[in-house]
Amino acid sequence: MTTDRSARTTETPQDQPAEVSNWDIVNHYFDIATERLELREDIAAVMRSSYREVQVQVPVSLSDGKIHVFSGFRVQHNGARGPYKGGIRFHPEVDLDEVRALAMLMTWKTAVVGIPYGGAKGGVNVNPRELEQSELQAVARSFMDKIEKVLGPTRDIPAPDVGTNAQTMAWLMDEYGKLHGHTPAIVTGKPIALEGSQGREAATGRGVVYVLEEIADELDMSFDDMTFAIQGFGNVGSWAARILHDKGAKLVAVDTVDGSIRSDAGIDPHRLDEFLFSEEGDITDFPDSESTSKAEFLATDCDVFIPAALGGMIHEHNADLLNCRVLLEGANSPTTPKADSILSDKGVYIAPDVLCNAGGVIVSYFEWVQNLQHFLWDEAEVNGRLEKIIKRGFREVAQKCEDEDIPPRIAAYELGIERVVEASRTRGYIA
Numbered sequence: 001m002t003t004d005r006s007a008r009t010t011e012t013p014q015d016q017p018a019e020v021s022n023w024d025i026v027n028h029y030f031d032i033a034t035e036r037l038e039l040r041e042d043i044a045a046v047m048r049s050s051y052r053e054v055q056v057q058v059p060v061s062l063s064d065g066k067i068h069v070f071s072g073f074r075v076q077h078n079g080a081r082g083p084y085k086g087g088i089r090f091h092p093e094v095d096l097d098e099v100r101a102l103a104m105l106m107t108w109k110t111a112v113v114g115i116p117y118g119g120a121k122g123g124v125n126v127n128p129r130e131l132e133q134s135e136l137q138a139v140a141r142s143f144m145d146k147i148e149k150v151l152g153p154t155r156d157i158p159a160p161d162v163g164t165n166a167q168t169m170a171w172l173m174d175e176y177g178k179l180h181g182h183t184p185a186i187v188t189g190k191p192i193a194l195e196g197s198q199g200r201e202a203a204t205g206r207g208v209v210y211v212l213e214e215i216a217d218e219l220d221m222s223f224d225d226m227t228f229a230i231q232g233f234g235n236v237g238s239w240a241a242r243i244l245h246d247k248g249a250k251l252v253a254v255d256t257v258d259g260s261i262r263s264d265a266g267i268d269p270h271r272l273d274e275f276l277f278s279e280e281g282d283i284t285d286f287p288d289s290e291s292t293s294k295a296e297f298l299a300t301d302c303d304v305f306i307p308a309a310l311g312g313m314i315h316e317h318n319a320d321l322l323n324c325r326v327l328l329e330g331a332n333s334p335t336t337p338k339a340d341s342i343l344s345d346k347g348v349y350i351a352p353d354v355l356c357n358a359g360g361v362i363v364s365y366f367e368w369v370q371n372l373q374h375f376l377w378d379e380a381e382v383n384g385r386l387e388k389i390i391k392r393g394f395r396e397v398a399q400k401c402e403d404e405d406i407p408p409r410i411a412a413y414e415l416g417i418e419r420v421v422e423a424s425r426t427r428g429y430i431a
């Protein structure tokens with residue numbers, strides 16, 4: 001079996017994901033933003049709905065000798081600002097509702113940080129933890145065969161998300177190439193050996209840290225005496241943790257689907273990454289740390305709490321446990337509207353997903369640009385450009401918050417929606 005970094009367990013109501021769906025969450029904020037913008041109802045209806053939603057069967061022969069039929073989805077939400085862009089998720093609970101919500105979020109995200117893409121998302125309702133590598137490859141190829149007609153390097157460009165990685169992107173690119181010829185710009189987040197970009201693997205976590213640098217300036221916090229807790233130690237969480245640790249901050253608690261640990265003396269995230277993924281250790285056996293319950297993990301006293309797992313993990317039944325000054329949303333839609341209110345009332349600064357985790361799509365954009373030009377940038381150039389773009393996005397959102405006395409999430413949604421409306425008007429899609 002593969003050692004994948006995702007899945008979902010449940011223990012008590014506090015540990016369970018929220019009852020509201022990702023679609024409810026993004027629509028809640030969309031409604032607030034469009035009302036404040038006084039957007040005409042018919043235009044809001046265009047902005048809310050997807051351009052195209054594709055559901056396909058993904059039949060794959062597994063090692064039990066049987067054909068298993070998974071469901072695959074690709075939702076293209078809005079392409080007014082450029083080609084559709086968004087990740088592919090492999091997770092047993094993927095459904096159309098979730099993919100549609102994540103696609104909409106991508107539309108606002110690319111607009112907030114000002115990169116020339118629309119929003120999309122995809123997924124297959126498969127549990128990668130239960131499949132061999134060869135079986136996962138078969139799922140990826142079968143999925144690509146079914147959706148390639150709606151993709152293309154100037155049309156729709158997938159990337160990794162929960163349960164997928166650079167290897168998955170390599171299979172997708174190869175399968176697309178069998179039909180269309182070698183086309184590296186069809187997916188981003190590829191391995192470096194296949195025209196992936198330097199800095200892409202760490203990009204989302206690095207972007208989260210760049211956003212925190214700006215917040216720390218605003219709140220007068222220093223990395224040297226900062227403590228942080230991470231929920232989810234996959235691509236986003238592990239990179240954010242490693243980069244923050246290297247800047248002097250102390251990781252005091254980690255939660256994954258397989259358990260939670262805490263150490264007041266600090267957890268070395270480089271060592272934890274090696275322990276979990278090279279040595280295939282069980283997180284609860286990690287040396288010099290104690291295993292905790294999910295509730296204890298959530299209640300960790302820390303300066304910064306970084307959700308980097310799934311949507312709806314912080315909700316009305318557990319938000320009150322959080323004991324942090326800043327909530328930095330590495331994950332998409334980790335905080336339900338009720339949890340958002342509870343935390344805001346406690347004075348927690350919430351850095352919203354739509355800005356905070358945009359580092360991944362920004363560096364995906366760089367990868368695509370390099371692929372189209374068949375040119376390679378070094379890592380310093382990638383990181384430098386990422387920093388410039390995400391910090392510009394932060395400052396634009398912060399300025400709007402100050403001017404209009406609104407929280408960052410609403411400011412970010414408004415900025416994103418306004419830009420998509422403007423592009424749609426200029427194209428002549430809406431009057």
Ligand code: NAD
Nearest residue numbers: 005006007162163232233234235236256257309331332360
């Ligand atoms: P991943 O598959 O690499 O890691 C997911 C992590 O979440 C794993 O550590 C897993 O153990 C943990 N997890 C899953 N269920 C859990 C549970 N019930 N309790 C605690 N931990 C749990 O995924 P990723 O790519 O790091 O994505 C994480 C989040 O960040 C998702 O919301 C994704 O949409 C978002 N995101 C990812 C990227 C990217 O570039 N990969 C970009 C933007 C946003």
